[in-house]
Amino acid sequence: MSHPEDEDPAALxxxxxxxVTPLRKVVTPPPATPRPKPRARMAEQDEQEARGEFARLLRDSSPLEAGDTASYRRENLPPRMFQRLKRGQYSVQDELDLHGATVAQAEALVRQFLVEAHAHEYGCVRIIHGKGLQSDGGAPVLKNLVDRLLRLRNDVLAFHSAPAGQGGTGAVLVLLANR
Known part of the structure; x- marks a missing residue:
């Protein structure tokens, strides 16, 4: 009598x-045309939506021109503090330069920059948006984006175009609320 462990498992x-009949091997030829390079469709869609949102903001309010002063103050901020900001008398603790950024990139950069400014408990920061002299269609895109974004944020007490020696109408000084 033979034991099951003595038998070859493959033979069993x-x-x-x-x-059994072996399957015929089917060879598929490579595609005649190469596959297209992948596109960042979601990024393109986000950029398109950001442009649409920005265009809507510009339609709803008159856009700032290249030489216009960007200015905003919450009602609860004392006028004296706003005057100091306008004169550039607060020390700038950090700076963000948006030159060369797209609308979607600039929006993300500004939001991240302000989050980090709060994490470091900065009181005053500068955002350089440029004057927009190179903008298509006339209105400076990044300048208007920064203006609209800052107005919508609860953590921004005030902002004003920087004095001439600190960037003039191509930059904005932002006074941030403490936590």
């Missing part, structure tokens, strides 16, 4: 399944 398997 072949005996169990019986006669």
């Amino acid at each position: 398997f072949r005996a169990a399944i019986g006669e």
